[in-house]
Amino acid sequence: MEIIHVIGVGPGPLSYLPAEAKRLLASAPHLVADSGVRQDLELERKGRGLTVAEAGRDPGDIVDSLRHLAAEHAEIAFVVPQSDPTRHAVVRHLLAFKVTEVVLHVGPGELELAAAALGRPLETVLVIPGTDLEAGAIPTRFDLLILEPRPGDLGRLSALLGASKRPRRSVTVLGWDKGRPSSRRVGLTPRVEGAGGFDGEAEGAEGASGADGDAAAQEMESVFALYVPAPAPDGHSFDDLVEVMARLRGPEGCLWDRQQTNRSLARYLIEETYEVVDAIERDDKAHLSEELGDLLLQIVFHAEIAASEGAFDISDVIDGIVTKLVRRHPHIFAGTEVTSAEDVERNWEQIKRAEKAGKPEGGAGEIAGPGKAPSALAGVPASLPALLYAEKLQAKAARVGFDWEEYRQVIEKVKEELAEIVEAKETGGDVEHELGDVVFAVVNLARFLGSDSELALRGACTRFINRFRQMEELAAAAGQSFTELSLDGKERLWREAKKRQAFDG
Structure with missing residues (x-):
């Protein structure tokens, strides 16, 4: 059976390919090269058995040509510029046929080469294409690796990064110098975009200060990426908060903090939540920032207590919520199609019900058991403030069709409950019971009108x-x-x- 080897070259020279890929480049009976790698292969093959797949050809036509050549030579190689061959449209078509045997040879990727150029591993880095610079905004809190930069990208970077709240001091140009991965660090000086270049000073091994940033790039044989380290934080990080809380709860920590339990802290969690709401209602952004910090402290405090008991820690909390968000947004992460916010909400509720099936519901409704479906009211914590508790119960009932048709019916229900208070008062009935029904009906009216009863x-x-x-x-x-x-x-x-x-x- 004929074999088609697909070789992903990646951004580096051919000498950086794995040994088997280099052997095929030199000795395969016939090579077909994407036009993006034509020049290097022409030097390697010296014209022997080389076909160039010109840009713009239909992928299906190229696949047909590859299969005919494979049938003629038994074994051929198709060379593409991407390090991961499956990123190439022709390769995806080729794999879809499932007739010819296809062997993939993955070349060194941008991350691997960037690490080699920098001389250290890249543990956490956000990889973005150079075309994202045209959008006028880039993430500001991560190490960035910008692939396939083009002329003028250094100037665009200078303008974008210099205008951010946390300006970065340098960008490192990654490329090839004498056949090896190399880097040139360039100091950033913000300049107006559009001048076709970049203001900065190269900081190479020779300390060539004063050189233009573009000149630093031109010193290399080719450039494959730009590396931009994250800015040094101006203040403390989330990890700092976790560390401080662990120390406060540690053997040499604060006596009061060490004595607290999840139960003893519950009242503070509620208080801090209401103080956040108060800052929101007053539209006081300065105090909102402060109160959110106090609320975050409570979350970290509870997680640290649980960690000391061997139950869970803050990493488990974060992992749980990220996993839940991904699972409950299949229209973002799993390709589910939605056409409205209502579709999103319905999906959310269905996923929640599936998650809770067979688990103790911890709120309204009964605990689900074998052969017993969970209640539609399940999952509403009974410890919620009464107005919010009532509103959530009513909303859940409405989702399964137990609701009024129009608001006038709800107003009549409020009037009916008010009349029952009068009757209870005059006949010695249970006034508190009837008063609860009135408040419940008023909350229902607020929900039906699209208002928040608490607010x-x-x-x-x-x-x-x-x-x-x-x-x-x-x-x-x-x-x-x-x-x-x-x-x-x-x-x-x-x-x-x-x-x-x-x-x-």
Whole structure:
């Protein structure tokens, strides 16, 4: 059976290919070369048995030519510029036929060559194509490896990186010098994009200061990537927080922190959450940043306590939420098609139900057992604040069709529940029971109208505070003691304060 060897050259010279790939380049009965590697192969083969697959040809036609040549010579090689041959369109077509035997030879990749050029391994790096620089934005918090840079990319990098909140000090040009991976570090000086170059100083082994950045690149035989290290952080990192918390809980740590348990900290978690909400409602970004930090501390604190008990640590927490997000967004990570936000929400709920099938539900509904389907209300924590608890239960019921048809029906239900309070009061019935039904119905009305009952009530509280303070100020301005005013006098001030608030907007 005929064999087609596919050799991925990668960005380096042919001398960096594996031994078997180099043997095939030299001695295979016939070579077919992508036009992107034509020049090097012409030197290698000296015209012997070499066909060039010109750019623009239909991949199917090239595959037919490869199969005919393989049938004629029994064994041929097809050479492509990518280090991973499967990235080439013709190779993908060839593999889809599953008739001819195809042997893939993977060349050294950009990461491997970049590590060789830098003289150290790249443990974490974000790889992006040079074309992304045209979009006008690049990630700012990671080591970057920019592949296949083009003329002017150094200038674009200078403008983009210099304008970021955390400007970077240098970029390293990676290429080939005398047949070996090499690097030239260039200091960044932000300059207006479009001048076709880059302002900077080369910092090579000879310390050639003052050289233009493009000149540093031109010193090499070819350039295959640009490496941009992440900026040094101006402050502390998440790892610093984890380390500080571990020390506070350690043998020589803080006595108070060491005594805490997940249960003893629960109240602080709730308090910090409400302080975050308060900063959001006041649109106070400075305090929001601070309060989010306090809330993050609680999460790290709880995880550190669990780690000391051998239950889990913060890495497990992060791994769990990332895994969950990926699993519950199949339209992003698994190719599932959606056409609306409602489709996304339905998928989310279906995946959640599948995850919880057969597990203790930890909230509303019964625990699922063998042969027993979980409740549609499952998964709502009973420890939620009452308004939010009610709203989530109602929303889950609505998702399975248990809901009103239009808002007037909900208003009538509120009126019905109010009437039952009056009846309970007058007949000695359970007023608290009926009052709960009224609040539940009002929360349902808010949900049906698309409002958040918690935010609505907090807004009412804020308006009450503002009006009450204005009542006190009006009384003081009139030389009156607010506490000594009659109820009618206070009512007049209330109406006046309400009018002024409405007027003020």
